[in-house]
Amino acid sequence: MITIDLVGIAVSPDASGTVQVIGNPRGPDLMMLQARKLPPESRITVFLTQDQQPGGLPAQFIGEFTTDTRGRGRLVAIAEVVNAFASGNPSADQTDENPNDGVVKGNVPGGDEPPPAGTAVIHTLNWFRGYLVPPPEEEGENVFGPDENTLGSPPVFISDPALP
Numbered sequence: 109m110i111t112i113d114l115v116g117i118a119v120s121p122d123a124s125g126t127v128q129v130i131g132n133p134r135g136p137d138l139m140m141l142q143a144r145k146l147p148p149e150s151r152i153t154v155f156l157t158q159d160q161q162p163g164g165l166p167a168q169f170i171g172e173f174t175t176d177t178r179g180r181g182r183l184v185a186i187a188e189v190v191n192a193f194a195s196g197n198p199s200a201d202q203t204d205e206n207p208n209d210g211v212v213k214g215n216v217p218g219g220d221e222p223p224p225a226g227t228a229v230i231h232t233l234n235w236f237r238g239y240l241v242p243p244p245e246e247e248g249e250n251v252f253g254p255d256e257n258t259l260g261s262p263p264v265f266i267s268d269p270a271l272p
Contacts, residue, residue, distance in 0.1 A: 114143055116264065120147060123144065124265075128140045129189045131190040139186075143265060146175045147264065149177060152241065156192050170189075189271065196229040
């Protein structure tokens with residue numbers, strides 16, 4: 109069993125909690141998240157992400173929960189967590205500043221040659237982030253933001269440390 113802490117940020121600096129993951133080498137893992145001191149009676153979306161930074165991508169949706177009147181919430185999910193990853197395009201994901209962003213499968217293309225078939229960049233997903241879902245009356249607001257350069261809803265927690 110892996111246990112990591114949740115740390116509050118943005119609208120919930122006092123938030124705390126834990127995520128417990130029971131790895132299953134033959135299938136999806138069992139994940140149990142418990143949080144407290146979140147905004148009361150609020151919807152929270154939970155993502156497994158490549159890094160801790162709010163808005164950082166890639167991110168995989170894990171689930172959603174609603175807090176009670178005291179700001180407590182719980183999410184139980186069956187999902188791949190221990191070995192979770194997002195695949196990417198080597199030509200877009202690899203840069204001169206960081207040529208090994210992720211693990212490259214297949215041959216690394218040289219020069220201006222297109223990548224060979226089967227080449228992929230794998231981004232490990234080792235952080236949990238929770239975001240406040242805005243009320244429906246806040247038109248135009250959502251978890252992701254109106255475009256790729258604008259953050260949406262503020263994060264309410266992040267995990268610390270990263271999953272091993």
